Amino acid sequence: MGGSAKRLSNVRARMRKCLGCGLEFPKSTLLRIVRSTAGEVSVDLSGIESGRGAYLCSNAECVLKARKKNALARVLKRPVDSEIYSRIAEHIQRGRNDGIA
Numbered sequence: 603m604g605g606s607a608k609r610l611s612n613v614r615a616r617m618r619k620c621l622g623c624g625l626e627f628p629k630s631t632l633l634r635i636v637r638s639t640a641g642e643v644s645v646d647l648s649g650i651e652s653g654r655g656a657y658l659c660s661n662a663e664c665v666l667k668a669r670k671k672n673a674l675a676r677v678l679k680r681p682v683d684s685e686i687y688s689r690i691a692e693h694i695q696r697g698r699n700d701g702i703a
């Protein structure tokens with residue numbers, strides 16, 4: 603017994619919630635936005651930068667939703683300028699094109 607519950611919690615530990623749709627996804631499939639210890643907000647393409655992280659799935663609508671709700675700024679406790687949002691949108695767009703090609 604117990605063994606399967608433990609495995610389940612390990613899987614859940616790697617799940618993160620998208621700020622747009624609110625659904626959980628494996629961390630590796632999400633785009634991470636990080637606020638560094640210096641307080642700078644950036645798109646963390648490596649996914650390993652230290653700091654407070656926020657996550658968005660690869661759905662362009664979620665970026666729009668997060669932007670509308672100002673969700674990133676709320677989670678990161680830092681103002682997030684529109685440049686960050688356009689970088690996220692750009693990255694999602696690019697990822698999608700790569701997938702088709």
Ligand SMILES: [Zn+2]
Nearest residue numbers: 620623659664
């Ligand atoms: Zn989403």
